[in-house]
Amino acid sequence: MIKKISWIILILFFCFSNTSEAAKKKKPRFKPYYLVSAQASDFSSLVTQTRDKINSSDFKLVGDFSPYQKAHIFVLTHDKLLESAASSDFGGYGAAIRVAITETDKGVQLSYVNPVYMANVYHIPEVAEVSAGLESLFGESEPAGSKRGITKRSLKNYQYMMFMPEFDDHDKLGSFDSHQQALATVNHHLDAGTYKLTKVFQIAVPGKDEVLIGVSINEGLGADTVVMPLVDIGDFKHTAHLPYAILVSGDDVYSQAGKFRIALAFPDLTMGTFMDISDAPDAIKDTLKQLTTKTD
Secondary structure, eight states: OHHHHHHHHHHHHHHHHHHHHHHHTOOOEEOSEEEESOOOSOHHHHHHHHHHHHHTSSSEEEEEEOSSTTEEEEEEEOHHHHHHHHTSTTGGGGSOEEEEEEEETTEEEEEEEOHHHHHHHTTOOOOHHHHHHHHHHHOSEEEESOSSOEEHHHHHTOOSSTTSOOTTOOEEEEEOSSHHHHHHHHHHHHHHTTTSEEEEEEEEOTTSSEEEEEEEEOSSTTOHHHHHHHHOOSSSOOGGGOOEEEEEETTEEEEOOHHHHHHHHSTTOOHHHHHHTTTHHHHHHHHHHGGGOOOO
8 A cells, every 4th residue: 555655756746846947848839020229310210220230231121111190011031931931832922021110109109020930930941141130130129919929839820719710711813814914903803903902022932933012001990090990909919910812823813811811910819809900801812812803
């Protein structure tokens, strides 16, 4: 009996030891953005300074725009990031880095998407040069956009909750006879401006028929000016969530499901707030789908 109790005590000891050891080795968590330390400049000056910094760096500025008043977004890419994007199916979604400047009641914020967070979400290899380059470019910053953050394992299988879309559950907007026809059709509609959409950037993924096109949505229930005031309500502004993008991959045109795309940018979004924009995901899909309307 004494021997049996001793074995039980020993087993319990090892269990608690392993639990304690596991607690010490908690997996790191990642947040979707970095907030650059306090900015002394006013909004307009910071926009100019940031553009100059980017243009003198190893990053390539592929587009910028103001989705609404006192918000400006720069979209960058990098040769190493493009190599990473080219190595994975639909990796083109991760070919862009978004940088945002937002004026708030408490001052001007400069933020950018976390490349490690996005690499894991988009199933592409992490690129140390990109993370180091952004840190060197913008200086001291801190992770932002979520209270706790998300582990790499969860990011690779990210979904807002059970039965919600995952990375592979993107929306197929249209199919064509060739990659060239698909790309030409999308750009034709964007150039014509028929559907209240504004082209922000275009990035070709090297070595494959894949092009990422950033689009500002200017009208409807999925418009930037409709969705963002409802969801971006905290002190930290998630402006670098924008713009949405479509991916011309091979002969097909895709966009990320709204319930996935919005949730990964706002991982702490409450169900109540999500319900406030319940019409937005379908509206975004329907709006972007118009770009694949066949032309004569």
